[in-house]
Each structure stands twice: as C-alpha cells, then as structure tokens.
Amino acid sequence: MSETGEGPLHVTRQFGQNSIIQPLLTDLYQITMAYAYWKSEKTKDYAVFDLFFRKNPFQGEFTIFAGLEECLKFLEKFCYSQSDIDYLKATLPPSTEEDFFEFLSTLTTKEVKLYALAEGSVAFPRVPMIRIEGPLAVVQLLETTLLTLVNYASLMATNAARYRIAAGNLMLFEFGLRRAQGPDGGLSASKYSYIGGFDATSNVLAGKLYNIPVKGTHAHAYITSFNGFSELKNTILQPKTGGKPKDLLKIALTWKERLLPIFNVISSEASEGELAALISFAIAFPDEFMALVDTYEVQRSGLLNYCSVALALNELGYRAVGIRLDSGDLSYLSNIARHYFVEISEKYNIPWFEHQTIMASNDLNEDTIISLNEQGHKINCFGIGTHLVTCQRQPALGCVYKMVELNHYPRIKLSQEVSKVTMPGSKNVYRLYSERGHALVDLLQRSTEPPPSVDGKILCRHPFEESKRAYVKPSRVEQLLELYWADGRIIKELPSLQEIRERVSNSLKTLRSDIKRNLNPTPYKVAVSDDLYHFIHDQWLKNAPIGELF
Ligand SMILES: Nc1ncnc2c1ncn2[C@@H]1O[C@H](COP(=O)(O)OP(=O)(O)OP(=O)(O)O)[C@@H](O)[C@H]1O
Numbered sequence: 001m002s003e004t005g006e007g008p009l010h011v012t013r014q015f016g017q018n019s020i021i022q023p024l025l026t027d028l029y030q031i032t033m034a035y036a037y038w039k040s041e042k043t044k045d046y047a048v049f050d051l052f053f054r055k056n057p058f059q060g061e062f063t064i065f066a067g068l069e070e071c072l073k074f075l076e077k078f079c080y081s082q083s084d085i086d087y088l089k090a091t092l093p094p095s096t097e098e099d100f101f102e103f104l105s106t107l108t109t110k111e112v113k114l115y116a117l118a119e120g121s122v123a124f125p126r127v128p129m130i131r132i133e134g135p136l137a138v139v140q141l142l143e144t145t146l147l148t149l150v151n152y153a154s155l156m157a158t159n160a161a162r163y164r165i166a167a168g169n170l171m172l173f174e175f176g177l178r179r180a181q182g183p184d185g186g187l188s189a190s191k192y193s194y195i196g197g198f199d200a201t202s203n204v205l206a207g208k209l210y211n212i213p214v215k216g217t218h219a220h221a222y223i224t225s226f227n228g229f230s231e232l233k234n235t236i237l238q239p240k241t242g243g244k245p246k247d248l249l250k251i252a253l254t255w256k257e258r259l260l261p262i263f264n265v266i267s268s269e270a271s272e273g274e275l276a277a278l279i280s281f282a283i284a285f286p287d288e289f290m291a292l293v294d295t296y297e298v299q300r301s302g303l304l305n306y307c308s309v310a311l312a313l314n315e316l317g318y319r320a321v322g323i324r325l326d327s328g329d330l331s332y333l334s335n336i337a338r339h340y341f342v343e344i345s346e347k348y349n350i351p352w353f354e355h356q357t358i359m360a361s362n363d364l365n366e367d368t369i370i371s372l373n374e375q376g377h378k379i380n381c382f383g384i385g386t387h388l389v390t391c392q393r394q395p396a397l398g399c400v401y402k403m404v405e406l407n408h409y410p411r412i413k414l415s416q417e418v419s420k421v422t423m424p425g426s427k428n429v430y431r432l433y434s435e436r437g438h439a440l441v442d443l444l445q446r447s448t449e450p451p452p453s454v455d456g457k458i459l460c461r462h463p464f465e466e467s468k469r470a471y472v473k474p475s476r477v478e479q480l481l482e483l484y485w486a487d488g489r490i491i492k493e494l495p496s497l498q499e500i501r502e503r504v505s506n507s508l509k510t511l512r513s514d515i516k517r518n519l520n521p522t523p524y525k526v527a528v529s530d531d532l533y534h535f536i537h538d539q540w541l542k543n544a545p546i547g548e549l550f
Pocket residue numbers: 326327328329330331332361362363364365368371372375
C-alpha cells in the first residue's frame with residue numbers, strides 16, 4: 001500500500017506518474033553537496049542551471065525532447081517525507097547537524113523557475129532543453145532526477161521517431177516490454193515510442209495509464225499448443241449476419257483442398273496442429289483474426305492454413321485481418337504472402353482479400369527496415385521490440401546539468417575538449433526559420449539581449465570558431481524556452497500525449513531532409529549571438545589559468 005493508504009494502482013502510478021519519482025531518487029552527492037552548501041550558508045544563492053546534451057544520438061543530427069511533463073510533476077511533488085529524513089539521518093555521517101535535516105524537511109520548489117522547450121520539439125546539441133533557476137540547494141538537489149527523467153525519454157522518443165522516418169506511413173507497433181530495462185523502462189518505452197510516432201503498443205498497462213492504443217497477435221506457443229483437430233472442443237461459429245451456426249473447420253478443410261494446387265503442395269505438408277490452432281483462434285476472434293504463420297513452414301503450411309481459415313470466415317461474413325511473419329527472409333516471404341492474397345482475391349472475386357495486413361517482426365531495427373524498403377516488400381506493419389526499447393544502437397543520451405550563473409555572475413566549466421566548455425550565463429534560445437518554413441539555425445543569446453527581429457539581419461556565430469559566421473534574415477523567429485514552472489506550480493497548460501506526438505511530427509517537418517537522413521546526415525546549425533560569443537570568450541580567458549613555462 002502507498003503512504004496515503006490508497007489501492008494498488010496508486011502504488012505504481014500517482015497522478016499518472018511513477019511513485020518512485022521522488023526526492024531520494026537521486027545521487028548521494030546531491031545531498032552531501034546540499035549539506036556542504038548549508039554549512040557554507042550558500043543554500044539561498046541564486047543559481048541558474050542548463051540541462052542539455054552535447055551530441056545527437058544514433059549517429060543522427062536531431063533529438064526529440066521528451067520527459068518535461070514528468071519533470072514538472074516531480075517539482076510539484078518535491079518534498080522530503082519523514083521517512084526520507086529518517087533514512088538520511090541514518091545514512092549521512094553522524095557529525096551531520098540536526099538542523100540540516102530540519103532545513104531539508106522544509107524544502108519546496110516554490111522559488112524555482114523552470115523554462116523548457118515544448119515537449120516533442122526537435123532539439124540540438126548545446127541548446128538548453130531546460131533552464132532552471134532558484135535557490136542553489138534546491139536546484140542542485142533536482143539534478144539527477146531531472147536528468148533521469150529527460151535522458152531516457154528523449155532517447156526513446158528520438159529512436160521511435162527515427163523508426164517512423166524509416167517506415168514512412170507503415171504501421172509501427174511497439175512489442176518491447178519483455179526486453180525492456182525493467183518494468184519502469186518498459187512503461188517509459190511504450191509511452192515515448194508512442195510520442196515518437198508508433199501507432200500502438202502491446203503493453204496493456206501502458207495502454208491503460210496513458211491511453212495508448214493496444215494491439216497484438218499471438219505467440220508461437222498458441223500454435224504449438226494444438227496437435228490436431230481432435231483437440232478442438234468447438235468448431236462451430238455463428239455467421240456474422242446471424243443464421244444457422246456452421247462448422248468452421250469443415251468449411252476450412254474444403255477450402256484447403258481447393259487451395260492445394262494454388263500453393264502447389266500436398267495436403268500432408270501443412271501442419272494439422274497449426275490449422276487446429278488457427279480455427280480455434282478464429283472462433284475466439286472472428287472479426288479480428290490475425291495469425292502467426294511461420295511456426296512450421298510459411299508457404300507450405302502457415303499461409304495455406306491461414307488462407308483456408310480466412311476464406312472459411314469469409315463464407316460466414318467475417319473479414320480476416322492478416323498474418324504475422326516472425327522469422328526468415330521477411331522481404332521474400334511478404335512478397336510471397338501478398339502474391340497469394342492477390343491470386344486468391346482475383347480467382348474467387350473477394351476484393352478485400354488482397355489487402356490483408358502483413359505484419360513482420362523478429363529483431364527488427366532501423367537499418368533492417370531501410371534495407372527491407374530497398375529490397376522491396378509487401379509488409380504493412382512492423383512489430384518491434386528489443387532494438388527499439390533498449391535503444392541498442394546507443395543506449396544512453398548524454399544530457400548534462402551545468403551551472404551557468406550564480407548570484408547573477410556567470411559560471412563556466414572549462415575543458416581540454418572545446419565541445420565540453422559550457423556556455424556561461426542565463427541564455428534564451430530562438431529558432432530562425434526560412435521563408436519555406438525550414439528551421440535554419442538555433443540561436444543562443446544572453447537573456448539580457450532583445451529577441452531577434454523578423455526581417456532583421458542577424459549575425460549568427462559558431463560558438464568557438466571565430467571565422468564561422470553568417471547573417472540570417474529569418475521569416476519567422478520562435479522563442480524556444482518558455483516558462484513552465486513558477487510560484488510553486490505549473491503555469492502553462494500541458495499538452496496531451498496525442499498533442500505531443502503531433503508536435504514531434506510537425507517539428508520534424510521543419511527540418512530539411514538531409515538533416516534527418518540515416519546515413520551521414522548534415523548537422524543542423526546551432527549558433528550564438530555576437531554578444532554571447534564575446535561573453536563566452538571573455539569568461540573563458542578570465543577563468544583559464546595562465547601557465548608558466550620552465
Ligand atoms: N530481407 C531481409 N533483409 C535484411 N534483414 C532481414 C531480412 N529478413 C529478415 N531479416 C533480419 O534478419 C535476421 C534473421 O534472424 P535469424 O538469423 O535469427 O533468423 P530467423 O529467421 O529468426 O531464424 P529462425 O527460423 O531460426 O527463427 C533478423 O534480425 C531479421 O530482422
């Protein structure tokens with residue numbers, strides 16, 4: 001039971017959010033730093049942090065920002081319970097002063113302000129997805145939790161969006177729960193792959209919690225659970241439009257005899273157990289009959305048996321839905337399956353028969369889908385699990401959370417690697433669009449600068465390479481960071497999952513196709529204003545120690 005004594009559902013999801021998302025879901029060092037800040041009387045210093053990543057995942061040139069709603073709900077709930085305090089008392093060194101725990105127990109996010117990109121927008125390296133400001137101790141304590149909420153969500157949404165680009169208009173089902181990084185990973189995978197453009201999930205709890213369409217077929221076990229017709233307890237089905245119930249098995253067997261010459265097989269080549277299983281499934285779901293056809297042999301057994309049952313259902317007024325292929329050469333087998341669907345459709349004048357769904361699954365990934373498209377196939381729907389939910393091609397997005405300002409003075413983190421030097425100061429971000437509606441560049445400016453104006457000639461500079469600069473005359477300027485959290489509450493209406501999903505699709509449409517392509521995509525430009533350029537370099541020089549040569 002939860003602390004509030006509510007039922008089991010509330011243990012798993014409170015306010016639509018996982019109840020494990022709480023202040024102690026963090027790294028110990030956040031709490032030890034908070035103690036040290038407290039001892040140094042720095043807890044109320046005014047801090048600004050940027051949450052951003054340095055490199056797009058999957059060797060791509062775009063990322064989808066996701067996880068914002070969960071971050072805001074975390075801020076809403078942020079509060080150390082008595083049991084949290086008791087645990088910390090027992091965990092921190094005995095020298096930790098009692099008053100610190102008193103301080104912790106009073107902490108809230110009331111004085112915090114959180115600015116963010118809209119959830120579902122495309123995002124690029126170094127551009128803050130979130131800018132958060134407020135009392136140092138609190139804002140520091142939020143670091144790890146915010147990162148864990150944004151990193152996987154954004155990675156997953158990006159992965160799904162890439163599969164969506166590869167699959168074009170074909171249906172995409174997420175089948176990954178069994179392979180996900182644990183139950184919470186599985187739920188997040190279902191949620192964020194839907195945002196990224198998947199059509200449905202097999203994950204029933206995700207369907208219930210997030211209102212995502214749930215879909216599925218059956219496993220090989222269902223087929224192998226039948227040996228023969230003698231195991232069928234019921235073969236009778238009522239025709240869809242009423243009338244006398246008929247023996248579906250008998251009708252299917254008649255059709256099977258007629259189909260043998262079309263499939264060029266002899267009756268004994270097709271598995272009787274498989275046909276029995278298909279009859280049984282069709283009786284359970286006559287209007288949604290979808291069958292796995294690769295358990296024994298696709299052409300000689302699975303397809304023949306499936307078509308026999310689908311034609312028998314047709315006689316009773318039902319339209320079968322289609323097949324799933326889960327092994328073998330998916331391009332070749334889908335072409336064969338469609339060939340038979342078309343031939344039967346024409347021979348028996350059943351127009352819908354040729355359009356039945358052909359679903360493919362089995363270790364699919366973005367590259368397999370691209371390759372299948374190149375080869376030519378007749379698949380309408382992909383069921384994807386392992387590679388999607390584990391983000392096998394790149395298992396983590398490297399979002400970081402860096403202090404950029406303290407008490408209105410800039411802070412910079414230097415690094416041997418130029419790309420790791422942070423951009424100091426509180427910044428605003430603008431996306432500049434071309435006349436044709438394409439995003440041209442994301443421009444970072446100091447928060448104190450006025451926004452760039454449409455039709456103005458704006459100097460956009462590479463943050464670190466002096467000679468790289470260009471003038472841009474935007475047709476539209478979009479301010480990317482908006483205030484979502486202030487005065488202890490969410491101050492903007494949050495979009496539904498469906499709206500976030502639409503934003504992903506619309507936001508991707510603003511990117512030129514060369515930025516989105518799978519192989520060697522063109523990098524999108526992220527620039528800084530002239531003012532910010534000089535500010536960064538001044539700060540860099542001020543903070544880089546001058547060495548001495550001996
Ligand atoms: N036409 C195709 N082009 C490229 N990849 C394909 C094609 N058809 C299938 N694949 C992929 O090839 C791999 C085949 O997997 P694997 O070698 O394990 O064979 P299988 O078909 O699963 O065999 P089994 O019958 O033993 O289950 C899968 O990852 C699948 O997605």
